[in-house]
Amino acid sequence: MEQNTVKQTDHFLEVVFSYTRWFFLLAACTVYFLNEWQGQLEGHLPFIYLVGFGLLYMGVTQYCLHKCNRESRFYKWMTKGGVIFDLVAYPWLIAVTGGFESPFVPIGYLIVLHAILYWRYMGGVLGAAAVTAGFTGVLAAQGFTFSGTAMMTFMMNTAILFLFAVLGGVIISRERKHYAERVVYEQMAKRDYLTGLYNHRTFQEHLLSFTSGHEPFYLVMGDIDHFKSINDTYGHLTGDRVLKKIGESLKDTNFDGHAYRYGGEEFALIVRTSSEEAVHKLIMQISRDVERRNRPFLPNFKVTLSYGCAPGLNVEPEVLIKQADDKLYKAKARGKNQVAGLGKEPAAYQLVRGKK
Structure with missing residues (x-):
């Protein structure tokens, strides 16, 4: 900048x-x-x-x-x-x-x-x-x-x-x-010190700006699956390393929008698009890249995220966050490593295949 x-x-x-x-x-x-x-x-x-x-x-x-x-x-x-x-x-x-x-x-x-x-x-x-x-x-x-x-x-x-x-x-x-x-x-x-992504404060400012405009976009909330197990099994330094790798992946992924560390092990994306298919492809790309980046130091643990998505046109920020959060909880409840909020997803659709 x-x-x-x-x-x-x-x-x-x-x-x-x-x-x-x-x-x-x-x-x-x-x-x-x-x-x-x-x-x-x-x-x-x-x-x-x-x-x-x-x-x-x-x-x-x-x-x-x-x-x-x-x-x-x-x-x-x-x-x-x-x-x-x-x-x-x-x-x-x-x-x-x-x-x-x-x-x-x-x-x-x-x-x-x-x-x-x-x-x-x-x-x-x-x-x-x-x-x-x-x-x-x-x-x-x-x-x-x-x-x-x-x-x-x-x-x-x-x-x-x-x-x-x-x-x-x-x-x-x-x-x-x-x-x-x-x-x-x-x-x-404006940025999170660990991941280098925009922080929660900047997320709120950007989201208010997007919801006040007339441009279609999607809010995507993502949460690391089994993150407590990573910290408990491999230590908090490894957990921090996972967060950094996810931050690197989100920064290196080319898309029209912004990435944020929402808090803890939760991330957020604001994507300028009205296409569910485009959002799904982006999530698939990020999921595979996150797993690939963490594989060298966690060969026996597959790092995945679950996602909740909600379209953001003509919606208040608080309402939009709740909608995306509800979809995220739905993806978690269905077995994690999934996305919810994009049309008709299979009941047990996994973003990244393989063992945990």
């Missing part, structure tokens, strides 16, 4: 940087044509090449930001590569728009900020060094004289740029650290 939120923020900032580049490209063209455009076309080829280079990269980046999978390698190359593009284009832009007097000198601060976004403190310092080196190289190539007031201005701007890089890196690093800690605390309040 934390990683997804950070990635969404980074994506938004990349979109901002992308549109900022378009703005500065338009501004650079305007400044150049107003102040520099004169003489033969050949004399303006460096600026034309710069504009072409910028249009190509920025066009591809724009497509990538809006069309590509954010987990793809191409997306990561294009976004992080934006810092490299900026570092290459910056001295080029300065060189063709007035050198020391260029109105685009402050863009260096944005480049440093972009580097800080991905590489924190070190990215800011290296970005500042690269911006300064590029700017200095342009001035040296143009025969700029580093003396007097100009030298003082240059040194002051350089010092402020590095200070900006250091402070920006520290601030961003601290902000990300505090955000990560906050997310951890939020997750601790």
